[in-house]
Amino acid sequence: MKNDPEVTLELARAHGLSEHEAKLVFEILGRKPTYPELGIFSVMWSEHCSYKSSKKLLATLPTTGRCVIQGPGENAGVVDIGDGWVCVFKIESHNHPSYIEPHAGAATGVGGILRDIFTMGARPLASLDSLRFGSLDDPKQRFLMRGVVAGVGSYGNCFGCATVGGELTFHPRYGRNILVNAMNIGIARADAIFLAKAAGVGNPVIYVGSKTGRDGIHGASLLASSEFDEHTEAMRPTVQLGDPFTEKLLLEACLEAMRTGAIVGIQDMGAAGLTCSSFEMASHSGTGIEMDLDRVPQREPDMTPYELLLSESQERMLLVAEAGREQEILDVFLKWDLDAALVGRVTSDGRMRVRWHGETVVDIPVDPVAANSPVYERPRVRPADFAARQRLDLEALPVEADPSGALLALLGSPNLCSRQWVYRQYDQLVQSSTVLRPGGDAAVVRVPETERGLALKTDCNPRYCAQDPYLGAAHAVAEAARNVAVTGARPLAATDCLNFGSPERPECMWEFAEAIRGIGDACRALGVPIVSGNVSFYNETAGEGAIPPTPTIGMVGLLEDVSRAVPAAFRAAGDAVLLLGETLPELGASEYLAVRHGLERGAPPALDLAAEKRLQELLVDAASRGLLRSAHDCSEGGAAIALAECGIRAGLGVEAALPELRGRPELALFSESASRAIISCTLGAAAELLALARTHGVPAARIGSTGGDRIHVEPGVDVSLAEAHDVWARTLPEALG
Amino acid sequence: MTPARSPARIGVIVFPGSNDDRDLARGFALCGAQVEMIWHKDARLPELDGIGIPGGFSYGDYLRCGAMARFSPVMRAVLQLAAAGRPVLGVCNGFQILCEAGLLPGALVRNRELLFVCQDTRISVEERGLIRAELAPGQELVIPVKHGEGAYVPDPERKPRVAFRYVGGSPNGSTDDIAGIVNDAGNVLGLMPHPEHAVEALLGSTDGARLLRSFLAACVALRETR
Numbered sequence: 034m035k036n037d038p039e040v041t042l043e044l045a046r047a048h049g050l051s052e053h054e055a056k057l058v059f060e061i062l063g064r065k066p067t068y069p070e071l072g073i074f075s076v077m078w079s080e081h082c083s084y085k086s087s088k089k090l091l092a093t094l095p096t097t098g099r100c101v102i103q104g105p106g107e108n109a110g111v112v113d114i115g116d117g118w119v120c121v122f123k124i125e126s127h128n129h130p131s132y133i134e135p136h137a138g139a140a141t142g143v144g145g146i147l148r149d150i151f152t153m154g155a156r157p158l159a160s161l162d163s164l165r166f167g168s169l170d171d172p173k174q175r176f177l178m179r180g181v182v183a184g185v186g187s188y189g190n191c192f193g194c195a196t197v198g199g200e201l202t203f204h205p206r207y208g209r210n211i212l213v214n215a216m217n218i219g220i221a222r223a224d225a226i227f228l229a230k231a232a233g234v235g236n237p238v239i240y241v242g243s244k245t246g247r248d249g250i251h252g253a254s255l256l257a258s259s260e261f262d263e264h265t266e267a268m269r270p271t272v273q274l275g276d277p278f279t280e281k282l283l284l285e286a287c288l289e290a291m292r293t294g295a296i297v298g299i300q301d302m303g304a305a306g307l308t309c310s311s312f313e314m315a316s317h318s319g320t321g322i323e324m325d326l327d328r329v330p331q332r333e334p335d336m337t338p339y340e341l342l343l344s345e346s347q348e349r350m351l352l353v354a355e356a357g358r359e360q361e362i363l364d365v366f367l368k369w370d371l372d373a374a375l376v377g378r379v380t381s382d383g384r385m386r387v388r389w390h391g392e393t394v395v396d397i398p399v400d401p402v403a404a405n406s407p408v409y410e411r412p413r414v415r416p417a418d419f420a421a422r423q424r425l426d427l428e429a430l431p432v433e434a435d436p437s438g439a440l441l442a443l444l445g446s447p448n449l450c451s452r453q454w455v456y457r458q459y460d461q462l463v464q465s466s467t468v469l470r471p472g473g474d475a476a477v478v479r480v481p482e483t484e485r486g487l488a489l490k491t492d493c494n495p496r497y498c499a500q501d502p503y504l505g506a507a508h509a510v511a512e513a514a515r516n517v518a519v520t521g522a523r524p525l526a527a528t529d530c531l532n533f534g535s536p537e538r539p540e541c542m543w544e545f546a547e548a549i550r551g552i553g554d555a556c557r558a559l560g561v562p563i564v565s566g567n568v569s570f571y572n573e574t575a576g577e578g579a580i581p582p583t584p585t586i587g588m589v590g591l592l593e594d595v596s597r598a599v600p601a602a603f604r605a606a607g608d609a610v611l612l613l614g615e616t617l618p619e620l621g622a623s624e625y626l627a628v629r630h631g632l633e634r635g636a637p638p639a640l641d642l643a644a645e646k647r648l649q650e651l652l653v654d655a656a657s658r659g660l661l662r663s664a665h666d667c668s669e670g671g672a673a674i675a676l677a678e679c680g681i682r683a684g685l686g687v688e689a690a691l692p693e694l695r696g697r698p699e700l701a702l703f704s705e706s707a708s709r710a711i712i713s714c715t716l717g718a719a720a721e722l723l724a725l726a727r728t729h730g731v732p733a734a735r736i737g738s739t740g741g742d743r744i745h746v747e748p749g750v751d752v753s754l755a756e757a758h759d760v761w762a763r764t765l766p767e768a769l770g
Numbered sequence: 771m772t773p774a775r776s777p778a779r780i781g782v783i784v785f786p787g788s789n790d791d792r793d794l795a796r797g798f799a800l801c802g803a804q805v806e807m808i809w810h811k812d813a814r815l816p817e818l819d820g821i822g823i824p825g826g827f828s829y830g831d832y833l834r835c836g837a838m839a840r841f842s843p844v845m846r847a848v849l850q851l852a853a854a855g856r857p858v859l860g861v862c863n864g865f866q867i868l869c870e871a872g873l874l875p876g877a878l879v880r881n882r883e884l885l886f887v888c889q890d891t892r893i894s895v896e897e898r899g900l901i902r903a904e905l906a907p908g909q910e911l912v913i914p915v916k917h918g919e920g921a922y923v924p925d926p927e928r929k930p931r932v933a934f935r936y937v938g939g940s941p942n943g944s945t946d947d948i949a950g951i952v953n954d955a956g957n958v959l960g961l962m963p964h965p966e967h968a969v970e971a972l973l974g975s976t977d978g979a980r981l982l983r984s985f986l987a988a989c990v991a992l993r994e995t996r
Contacts, residue, residue, distance in 0.1 A: 278830025
């Protein structure tokens with residue numbers, strides 16, 4: 034093309050390709066690439082699209098199991114949930130866009146994950162969002178948080194998919210690089226799943242949805258695949274703009290088009306837009322595609338092939354239909370007032386050929402760009418201070434003199450206080466499926482037309498991961514599964530969103546490798562495969578260091594009878610309260626240490642995965658027998674915080690005594706030992722529960738009763754329920770207004 | 771023995787961007803109605819005893835909420851049906867559409883805090899119009915709201931007949947805590963809370979079913995007088 038810049042090695046470097054990669058491009062083509070071809074290589078070989086630094090390590094994760102119908106590699110994972118129904122789910126990051134433009138960045142993050150789900154033929158049923166910001170005291174963080182929460186809400190609410198859960202963490206190390214991870218689950222019939230295939234030589238390739246504009250160009254290659262620096266603000270045009278109304282129409286049109294039986298394969302245009310979708314579909318099927326860019330619906334005149342191929346305009350899909358049935362497909366999209374255009378055909382020669390005004394502007398082999406993209410084994414180095422970080426001298430800490438004050442300080446702390454300010458901005462109810470709403474452990478949704486339920490949770494404690502990424506990542510899996518199990522659901526499978534710093538720094542790469550090892554070990558021990566996920570590297574800002582390693586785990590569990598779902602909050606006065614699991618003197622990396630002493634030190638709690646498994650089996654068993662009135666896991670803040678939360682949410686007091694530990698109240702109250710839960714039951718059921726715990730090999734003790742108007746927990750905590758509620762409820766509204 | 775009445779035939783209008791259309795249809799069906807989904811481009815309606823206009827974001831609510839939907843071909847038929855005295859229920863975005871279409875007075879504006887709000891609310895029953903079978907004045911119902919623009923502002927020229935009022939303060943800054951209103955004839959009811967999201971104990975409350983059943987009872991009773 035006559036106005037395209039001259040392609041040189043320097044231009045290739047400016048596109049984010051390494052010198053080695055740039056030379057490889059010339060080698061593969063046997064000539065100098067055209068400008069659009071360079072653009073294609075740069076996005077397809079970006080870290081975001083190619084997983085070049087993570088691929089080898091990801092391959093070590095367990096991804097198979099009895100329930101798994103589709104593991105990683107497609108738009109989303111698919112698991113069997115019985116009676117011919119499947120659950121389609123995935124979690125994905127939209128971190129850098131959300132920092133640059135919080136409302137639009139977060140909204141399109143939700144839009145992207147929704148498309149991943151309905152591309153596969155599933156109707157999105159529920160969303161979760163895992164959000165991490167810097168300090169709540171920082172006005173910039175409050176600005177970002179208001180924008181992100183409004184963005185998540187605006188997209189999901191308008192689209193019509195309930196947002197039912199997630200998590201929210203504050204830590205100063207996220208201050209210059211917030212995290213926005215969005216998870217969605219959808220439901221489909223097992224025999225009506227669609228894959229990203231471009232099969233059948235001669236079949237038409239059809240573009241549907243919104244028109245292509247100039248937004249989001251190089252979102253994947255430059256914005257998502259490099260760290261922030263002083264030029265970051267100038268990247269705002271790489272952030273896409275979402276239109277949830279159009280996405281809602283696209284959903285209904287896609288599901289209707291799928292019912293015609295004329296669709297062979299379909300893929301959403303997300304990162305790297307038309308390029309990524311066409312290459313991946315052809316690559317999956319071992320075919321090629323020839324495409325005419327003149328036919329692509331365009332939002333503005335004079336767009337170039339480079340722009341059309343790399344635009345990340347939202348709410349678009351690429352599909353392959355059966356030859357001769359294209360009109361049926363086009364008619365459906367026209368009914369919904371969406372654009373639909375025949376843009377190309379499937380070919381047999383494994384090449385991508387793109388024409389523009391009659392001229393061939395791209396002619397490259399599919400596989401070297403997609404399936405066989407460069408893969409790296411990056412150097413890894415354990416940080417020099419790793420051993421020192423693990424040391425915590427408990428004896429040197431003062432004994433907690435005011436346990437009630439400590440409890441209130443923790444309840445009001447940004448990481449433990451009520452999240453209602455966030456989730457009341459989300460439609461939690463649309464589609465009439467939400468059985469357990471946000472605010473408990475896992476959310477529970479009913480599978481439409483069945484009596485089954487799905488328990489959903491995202492989890493990761495970044496402070497644990499910062500201290501020990503292996504153990505921290507294993508905890509993320511264990512806690513996500515435990516959160517699902519306390520509702521009575523059997524953990525089924527998981528999705529992971531791996532947020533890390535630059536893979537080009539050996540310490541970060543070590544953190545990543547350790548986290549993968551931790552996820553793998555925990556998943557194998559608990560029997561939950563990873564079926565989908567996303568890697569987000571480069572979460573750091575030049576000169577300011579990286580975020581704490583944050584491998585967020587999204588867990589899905591199955592309840593055979595959703596009416597047996599167990600809530601977290603106490604239910605009635607006079608019930609027995611039991612503590613399951615064993616409390617050890619563990620304050621390393623705890624919320625107590627951070628809030629009360631301003632310390633982030635020590636090893637995370639030990640994790641005995643066999644004990645964890647026994648606890649989860651007990652919880653599922655007890656719930657299925659209808660023995661539990663409530664169940665809540667003990668995590669950040671320990672057993673005392675868990676007890677207070679159960680009471681506050683129910684508006685019921687509690688009278689309990691925790692097992693004494695070394696004569697130090699802070700250990701008994703706030704130790705974050707893993708594999709524990711607070712449950713309540715009728716007085717009559719307590720003996721049966723204790724016996725059941727014995728048969729499962731889980732330590733269990735009756736520690737008190739519900740009722741009254743105080744949170745009275747020995748050793749040393751005695752506060753009024755009203756005061757505890759007030760402290761817990763007011764932090765976010767006061768900060769965010 | 772009283773003869774079995776045939777169920778009320780209810781049309782639920784589907785606009786592009788309607789979200790709670792299937793929820794409202796399901797709620798009516800659980801309460802015994804025979805429900806038909808009506809596409810907004812249909813200018814002619816089948817034989818119906820009443821109409822439900824669901825919540826959601828018709829046309830994305832990119833203009834004023836409900837401002838586009840009132841121009842859909844189906845709305846002329848809805849106006850005729852309402853004028854003929856048949857019951858019409860508008861929930862949330864449906865309420866906004868009824869106001870925009872002039873079937874109910876006043877308007878719904880941005881919530882006081884400028885934030886979307888989703889939570890259970892307690893509302894008390896006041897003027898019931900024709901929709902009264904299982905509703906008594908003063909009775910309280912727990913029904914959720916979920917909206918960004920739900921603060922009701924009355925038309926200064928036309929005092930509204932208040933059907934429901936929030937108890938203990940409104941979640942959105944509504945004038946006089948108004949949650950829903952009926953027209954003068956008593957056959958058109960609009961409210962911000964979602965009765966269709968309160969029809970099953972498993973999902974939190976069954977108070978919405980009392981309201982939907984009352985609406986269906988009015989539909990059947992009016993059919994029998996036709």
